[in-house]
Amino acid sequence: MSKPQDGLIINDQVPLDSVGACEIGFSIPARYNASQILFDNLTAGRGDRVAVIGLSGTRTYQELCADACKWGNGFRSLGLQRGDRVLLFLDDTPAYPAAFFGAVRAGFVPLLINTLTPPDLLQFYLSDSGASVAVTDAAFGAIFNETACRDTALRTLIVVNGTAEAGSVATRLASEQWLAGFSDELAEADTHRNEMAFWMYSSGSTGRPKGIVHLQHDMAYSEAAFARDILKLSQVDICFSVPKMFFAYGFGNSVTFPFSVGAAALLLPGQPKPDAIFAAVEQFRPTVFFGLPTLYTALTKAAGAAKHDFSSLRLSLSAAEVLSADVFKEWKTLTGLEIVEGLGSTEVLHIYLSNRPGAKKLGSAGQRVPGYEIALKDKDGETVADGEEGILWVRGDSNTPLYWNRPDKTAETIREGGWIYTGDRFVRDSEGFHFFRGRADDLIKVSGQWVYPLEVELCLAEHPNVRECAVLAVELADRRMSLKAVVVMDVNDFDAAEATQMLQSFVKERLLPYKYPREVQFVSELPKTGTGKIDRQALLRL
Structure with a gap:
């Protein structure tokens, strides 16, 4: 693995001709930019199809691509150089994918940040990344205060979905007026398939959060491995992910997977209260629903849940925590659908163990997803047999090559040969289903996030x-x-x-x-x- 240089990261540790890539027939040219996931819809003649839908607005693929080009040109006008970071502190509205793909297409690196982040932690993200430009919803503008911006490089804050109120730090620009002056055409940057594309941060449960770097080809790989095998999306699907886009799980659900096939994403900004979720399902008629066990529990126990219409849904998925049999049965009673449970991580970008429609075991994280190699090993690194408990290791071409500025944590988690040491203890049965047994350390998941x-x-x-x-x-x-x-x-x-x-x-x-x-x-x-x-x-x- 080469070292970061001038904002460029080349991952030589897990080449694209790895076992996983060969298994799913995944290949990609050396020169590749992740914005093709969005822009290839124009080449395929899908420009008039709806890309995003919801209370915050509807965009066709033609409109979303035009918006993304304006964002990319706008970022370039601010003097950003290839590989420079752009911090995105955004709710789920059409502005999110537009700003994300605009940054990537122009050769910049967006950071997807949790909008519940307090100012002192935001200060760490800004400082760690060196981001000089940030994009935020007007509702979150006050978080970019003196505490958040102290000793950082931030100089420009672009505000979407509202007024850019004056602040004591950074130049604040209202996106609507600012973007109007830029072209809606933009050629993609000549990026390498293994070049840095975007970051997400870990929850920071054990000290400082870790900047998880993902490469230009990682989105396409996770779609080829998981979505094609499990979701089987088509242009007529509408994906509704209640987990937000700043989560790796939500990002795949709302961005990578639907855009890869010309489907639509239903976006729900604000707090995901049961009544708002029920109303969105009835109004916009999604076909694929993504949740977490905590969310499914809240929905099945919500007052009046049974009176709502779920007939548009064909598939329900869950990840991040163990799904109980009671919640599984209550959701099936409510909607007629069984929940398909899986397991993924931000380091791998999405799900690498999953049950399948018609092939599931309650309480299990499922079987290996094609494209990923899975091993259960004891503390000495020796592979354990079926029925024995071991720590799960995973390898695939969407694995992060490193944690930014954290060589200690990189060495701890990303092992020789591109394997990721997850720290999760599992038992695998004779049919390849994996059952979670806890953590090798003291971390636990609460509401889908490590604590x-x-x-x-x-x-x-x-x-x-x-x-x-x-x-x-x-x-x-x-x-x-x-x-x-x-x-x-x-x-x-x-x-x-x-x-x-x-x-x-x-x-x-x-x-x-x-x-x-x-x-x-x-x-x-x-x-x-x-x-x-x-x-x-x-x-x-x-």
């Missing part, structure tokens, strides 16, 4: 009313994982309900909101071992 209990514990310990605390992972009745905090307060007279809300809010304000403990138990003292350490096994019995 490190110790990080939450250290945060709670900083509260002035907390004397000591411990945070642990607990398994709910439906097999989802959650966080529980056991707390010793520094005062004796307090209302437990008020204290719980106070502590949960404290964590939400200092960490990403999903990391707060769902349960808080108050005790007079924490159990200790003979050496004075917190007895975490005893905590599990409380």
